[in-house]
Amino acid sequence: MMTTNAAHRTDSAPVFGFWLYLMSDCLLFAALFATYAVLRTNTFGGPDADALFNLPYALVETLILLTSSFVAGLGMVAASRGSKTGTLSAFIIALLLGLAFLGLEVHEFAGLIAAGAGPSRSAFLSSYFALVGTHGLHVALGSFWMILALVHTAKSGLHQDTMRRLTLVSMFWHFLDIIWIFIFTFVYIFGSI
Amino acid sequence: MFGELTFAAFNQGPIVLGVQIFIVFGAAAVLSLITYLRRWQWLWKEWLTSLDAKKIGIMYLVVAVVMLLRGFSDAVMLRAQQALSVGSSTGYLTANHFDQVFTAHGTIMIFFVAMPIIFGLINLVLPLQLGARDVAFPFLNSLSFWLYAAGAALIMLSLVVGEFAATGWLAYPPLSELQYSPGVGVDYWIWALQISGAGSLIAGINFVATIITKRAPGMTLMRMPIFAWTALGSMTLVVFAFPVLTATLAMLALDRYLGMHFFTAGGGGNMMMYVNLIWTWGHPEVYILALPAFGVFSEVVPVFAQKRLFGYTSMVAATISITLLSFVVWLHHFFTMGATPDVNAFFGIMTMVIAIPTGVKIFNWLFTMFRGRIIFATPMLWFLGFVSLFTMGGMAGVLMAVPGADFQLHNSLFLVAHFHTMIISGVLFGFFAAVTYWFPKIFGFTLDETWGKRAFWCWTVGFMTAFMPLYILGFMGATRRLDHYPAGLGWQPLFIVAAMGVVIIALGGLCQAIQIYVSVRDRKQRVAGPDPWNARTLEWSVPSPVPFYNFAHTPQVEGRDDFWLKKKRGAPPELPAEDIELPRNTSLGMFMAGAAFVAGFGLVWHIWWLVAFALVGFFVLLVARSFADVHEELLPAAEVARLEAAARAQPI
Numbered sequence: 056m057m058t059t060n061a062a063h064r065t066d067s068a069p070v071f072g073f074w075l076y077l078m079s080d081c082l083l084f085a086a087l088f089a090t091y092a093v094l095r096t097n098t099f100g101g102p103d104a105d106a107l108f109n110l111p112y113a114l115v116e117t118l119i120l121l122t123s124s125f126v127a128g129l130g131m132v133a134a135s136r137g138s139k140t141g142t143l144s145a146f147i148i149a150l151l152l153g154l155a156f157l158g159l160e161v162h163e164f165a166g167l168i169a170a171g172a173g174p175s176r177s178a179f180l181s182s183y184f185a186l187v188g189t190h191g192l193h194v195a196l197g198s199f200w201m202i203l204a205l206v207h208t209a210k211s212g213l214h215q216d217t218m219r220r221l222t223l224v225s226m227f228w229h230f231l232d233i234i235w236i237f238i239f240t241f242v243y244i245f246g247s248i
Numbered sequence: 249m250f251g252e253l254t255f256a257a258f259n260q261g262p263i264v265l266g267v268q269i270f271i272v273f274g275a276a277a278v279l280s281l282i283t284y285l286r287r288w289q290w291l292w293k294e295w296l297t298s299l300d301a302k303k304i305g306i307m308y309l310v311v312a313v314v315m316l317l318r319g320f321s322d323a324v325m326l327r328a329q330q331a332l333s334v335g336s337s338t339g340y341l342t343a344n345h346f347d348q349v350f351t352a353h354g355t356i357m358i359f360f361v362a363m364p365i366i367f368g369l370i371n372l373v374l375p376l377q378l379g380a381r382d383v384a385f386p387f388l389n390s391l392s393f394w395l396y397a398a399g400a401a402l403i404m405l406s407l408v409v410g411e412f413a414a415t416g417w418l419a420y421p422p423l424s425e426l427q428y429s430p431g432v433g434v435d436y437w438i439w440a441l442q443i444s445g446a447g448s449l450i451a452g453i454n455f456v457a458t459i460i461t462k463r464a465p466g467m468t469l470m471r472m473p474i475f476a477w478t479a480l481g482s483m484t485l486v487v488f489a490f491p492v493l494t495a496t497l498a499m500l501a502l503d504r505y506l507g508m509h510f511f512t513a514g515g516g517g518n519m520m521m522y523v524n525l526i527w528t529w530g531h532p533e534v535y536i537l538a539l540p541a542f543g544v545f546s547e548v549v550p551v552f553a554q555k556r557l558f559g560y561t562s563m564v565a566a567t568i569s570i571t572l573l574s575f576v577v578w579l580h581h582f583f584t585m586g587a588t589p590d591v592n593a594f595f596g597i598m599t600m601v602i603a604i605p606t607g608v609k610i611f612n613w614l615f616t617m618f619r620g621r622i623i624f625a626t627p628m629l630w631f632l633g634f635v636s637l638f639t640m641g642g643m644a645g646v647l648m649a650v651p652g653a654d655f656q657l658h659n660s661l662f663l664v665a666h667f668h669t670m671i672i673s674g675v676l677f678g679f680f681a682a683v684t685y686w687f688p689k690i691f692g693f694t695l696d697e698t699w700g701k702r703a704f705w706c707w708t709v710g711f712m713t714a715f716m717p718l719y720i721l722g723f724m725g726a727t728r729r730l731d732h733y734p735a736g737l738g739w740q741p742l743f744i745v746a747a748m749g750v751v752i753i754a755l756g757g758l759c760q761a762i763q764i765y766v767s768v769r770d771r772k773q774r775v776a777g778p779d780p781w782n783a784r785t786l787e788w789s790v791p792s793p794v795p796f797y798n799f800a801h802t803p804q805v806e807g808r809d810d811f812w813l814k815k816k817r818g819a820p821p822e823l824p825a826e827d828i829e830l831p832r833n834t835s836l837g838m839f840m841a842g843a844a845f846v847a848g849f850g851l852v853w854h855i856w857w858l859v860a861f862a863l864v865g866f867f868v869l870l871v872a873r874s875f876a877d878v879h880e881e882l883l884p885a886a887e888v889a890r891l892e893a894a895a896r897a898q899p900i
Binding site for chain 1: 385
């Protein structure tokens, strides 16, 4: 009785709680998306979305992030089969792809700032940097967390505790992917047409 | 080295100097008292590092009461200034100081009094009502409390070092932008709210997860006490509303720190975007505070009417409706923005619609009392005070839901009187009822009824005296936040009456202090036993004070008002005690919140090395927590049985 209760608790509560967190994070992004939607035409005489965004570049970022998410999914498959090596290698690839995405984003931001289109240029650019930058900050924190989960897994193998960590990290990783799809659509595609 | 922090920040004039001396000596006195009584170890082991939800709940309430005294002092200052500052007299506060005081009053009362009251009550009662040993995430619970305490400390610090915002409690731009508020006041406001808001969000997630995953076997959703339902509604709102606040405050901070243009007057910014966003959080916030108070009254009324709650299902439906509708009424806070008539009409109608489920609740409580054998104990009096005032204030609210009427009443003292009626009767009276009702469960002895009733009458009469004049003044054209007005308007007599109301309320507070003193003094004669009110829900089935493990044996729930059912059926068989897994004490939550506090202070004063240091510290602690493998310890069944027998034999 006690053991089934305990097992039930460790399995369901953290995952359910993390779903709640992800929903709340959705609202955070919803506020930023709404702000972007309201402010995107307030260019204050500065450059607009059409002039600034490079759709192929954003497409490369998108493909890298999607691949990273897919590989993280393969990592979870490997974990559920009990293959520690498979899990670690898949997640390391996912992590490297995530870092590559971050590198591209930082490069893009630096280019915009150097071209005089920094976040303080206009309300439009403030909202753009806040929306995309918040996503980037999430990816950075997610990478940090993934490294931590991998260290735990490498140290102590696959068991209930590390499985929970990997499950939550990969949920977070997929969630960031979904947010990025919306950013790619509403910021980059709509901005280029 | 110290950013913008200079000695000038400590020099804020004679009134603030008095407060600074009071705070510094007060803190020193408390610390020396603890040292003198040799209570440090006890405080550390039993309270500060505890992960027991009941103790965290009590700590929330203690800090809330301290902050209530601060917020009330601000109210006294406001009322005194408005009673005095007329015609040729300019009162005793400068305009800027007056602005800081009303900003601090609003901010403190909502974020640092009402919110912790709600979290404190839920911590105390919810796990017990669900038949659970603890919340879903005990460590996060401790972290939430400490983040709240860190935010409260930061706002108190603004009194000693620097200044507070002079912008009103929601800091509307462009006034709150750097151009018009160049001091650190708005920054204190932003970071105090960000830190405590993070704590609120974590607590919201924790309590929703607790309700969904930790109910005892047989405790289906439709068997939960109404307090648990209202907690579910309220905490769901926290999960969905607080991220919007976080985003909004972050954007204001980016405007102020990095020169961005979200809400500025220039650069293409849109300040009405801020007002929309802040009320997207702000209106649900009203129900985050009100719903649990409704839950408290739904527990109190059946017990003191000695009758089953009328309309349980409709109560649940009303709670869910309010939860959903609270997200589609935010625009009624600024009908004067200039939206189209269609938009204003939609939000006006939705505002009237949300009054319907609230009305359903009121009728349910009244029908519960109908033909009941009512015991007029203090909790019931608080309910009767609440239901009268809340209905009246609610009607004032429905009046303002008509956009045409609102154009006249917007930002007037009528509005101020309306929302004080809702929050004082709704949240504060609910809190007082809850404290009287659950006090014996937590401490093992009841509170004195005589002083409780005196407190009730002082509060109710004081409330009417303080706020009825404001309704009238609002109709006479008095706007809110005036530090001075001409004598010819004829407002002064009403302001003086309102100020006398505050004195009567203060007497109510004094009665409550005496009530607690008298009750503690006579506690040996006031032993409560497990079930002093002949109550209906699970928390009354365990000994008072509640043992730290809550239930020796996980209860098997067979119906609504399960404890009542089993009482009627006769003595339940003694179930054997179980092995219990308990979370270990940890000080990590406190240190993480400490790091957040230091980071907040650094951000306020632009001391960047301190910010970096605190953030690194925060992450180091987080990683340290992940490497500490054992977070639980086991209490063997034999030990539980022994403790339980002792708790039942010796109630105090």
